[in-house]
Amino acid sequence: MAHQGTRANVTLASLWRPDTMRLDDPAQATKMALGTIARRVRGLDDEIGSVDMQLDRLVTEVAPTLITRLGIGTQHAAQLLVTAGENIDRLSSEAAIARLCGVAPIPASSGQTHRMRLHRGGDRQANRSLHLVAVCRLRYDQRTIDYMARRQAEGLSKMDVIRCLKRFIAREVFHDLVNDLGRRGT
Numbered sequence: 001m002a003h004q005g006t007r008a009n010v011t012l013a014s015l016w017r018p019d020t021m022r023l024d025d026p027a028q029a030t031k032m033a034l035g036t037i038a039r040r041v042r043g044l045d046d047e048i049g050s051v052d053m054q055l056d057r058l059v060t061e062v063a064p065t066l067i068t069r070l071g072i073g074t075q076h077a078a079q080l081l082v083t084a085g086e087n088i089d090r091l092s093s094e095a096a097i098a099r100l101c102g103v104a105p106i107p108a109s110s111g112q113t114h115r116m117r118l119h120r121g122g123d124r125q126a127n128r129s130l131h132l133v134a135v136c137r138l139r140y141d142q143r144t145i146d147y148m149a150r151r152q153a154e155g156l157s158k159m160d161v162i163r164c165l166k167r168f169i170a171r172e173v174f175h176d177l178v179n180d181l182g183r184r185g186t
Contacts, residue, residue, distance in 0.1 A: 013038035071136035083126035101126040
């Protein structure tokens with residue numbers, strides 16, 4: 001869907017009525033071009049809305065447990081379903097989905113410093129979905145906010161805490177996918 005400022009501009013452009021007898025005037029030609037683009041944007045917005053409704057129906061049918069989680073909406077659930085694939089049995093553990101999503105912890109220690117980093121491989125879009133879920137939870141879930149404060153008091157940076165949260169969310173996603181997709185297979 002278009003951004004609010006964009007939507008206002010589309011509405012304004014659709015209201016302009018060019019003088020078709022004076023299209024050699026740049027202002028009139030611009031009005032006509034912008035009006036045409038505005039109609040295309042509205043048509044595409046309608047099409048996106050229709051596809052989103054179908055996607056919501058499909059995701060709700062396939063993964064009802066997954067979408068009940070805080071921060072996991074239709075788009076994120078759909079991405080995680082695509083990443084996991086239809087055969088959930090090939091993902092043998094929580095670690096497999098974490099690696100697949102690029103949130104498996106890897107040691108990045110040097111000398112006296114002991115720390116972890118995330119695996120840079122995996123599906124970047126699934127990683128993005130997990131990141132956005134973590135950010136949403138940091139904003140709206142009190143347990144997650146408390147976890148952030150506790151881990152930062154232990155000396156972890158905000159990004160290190162988000163790394164830990166992404167791994168936790170990947171665990172949750174794995175169990176929900178096994179529950180949802182395993183139930184469909186029977």
